[in-house]
Amino acid sequence: MKKTIVLLTLCLPLVLFTQCAKKTMMSKTASATTTDAAAEIKGKYSASQIAEGKVIFEGSCGKCHKLRQPAEFKVSAWEGILPRMCKKAKLDAEKAALVRAWVITNAKIG
Numbered sequence: 144m145k146k147t148i149v150l151l152t153l154c155l156p157l158v159l160f161t162q163c164a165k166k167t168m169m170s171k172t173a174s175a176t177t178t179d180a181a182a183e184i185k186g187k188y189s190a191s192q193i194a195e196g197k198v199i200f201e202g203s204c205g206k207c208h209k210l211r212q213p214a215e216f217k218v219s220a221w222e223g224i225l226p227r228m229c230k231k232a233k234l235d236a237e238k239a240a241l242v243r244a245w246v247i248t249n250a251k252i253g
C-alpha cells in the first residue's frame with residue numbers, strides 16, 4: 144500500500160509535466176507555421192511574382208463575393224480555402240501558386 148502511494152506521488156508530477164511540455168511544444172509549432180510558410184514562399188518566389196499573385200488575386204477573387212483580405216485568415220485556414228477557391232476561379236496551377244504566394248505571405252499571424 145505504502146509503495147503504491149510513493150509510486151503515485153512520484154508519477155503524478157511527471158505526468159503533469161509531460162502534459163505541459165506537450166502543450167508548449169504544440170503552441171510553438173502552431174506559431175511557427177506562419178513564419179515557415181512565408182519563408183518557404185520567399186525562398187521560392189521573387190517579390191515581383193508575389194506582386195503578380197496580388198494582381199491575379201484582386202482580379203479573380205472578388206467576382207462571386209467581396210474580396211476577402213489575406214489578413215482575415217491564418218495560414219492554416221487559407222491552405223484549406225485556397226485550393227477550393229482557385230478551382231472556382233478557374234486558375235491554372237501556376238496562377239494558383241502565385242495567388243497562394245501573395246495570400247500566405249500576408250495571412251493573419253498565428
Ligand code: HEC
Nearest residue numbers: 200203204205206207208211224225228229231232233242
Ligand atoms: C465562382 C465563384 C467564386 C470565385 C471565383 C471565388 N470564390 Fe470564394 N467563395 C465562393 C462561395 C460560393 C463561397 C462560400 C461557400 C464556400 O465556402 O464554398 C466562397 C467563400 C470564400 C471564403 C470564405 C471561406 C470560409 O470558410 O469562410 C474565402 C476566404 C474565399 N471564398 C476566398 C476566395 C479567393 C481567395 C478566391 C480567388 C482565388 C475566391 N474566393 C474566388 C465563390 C467563389
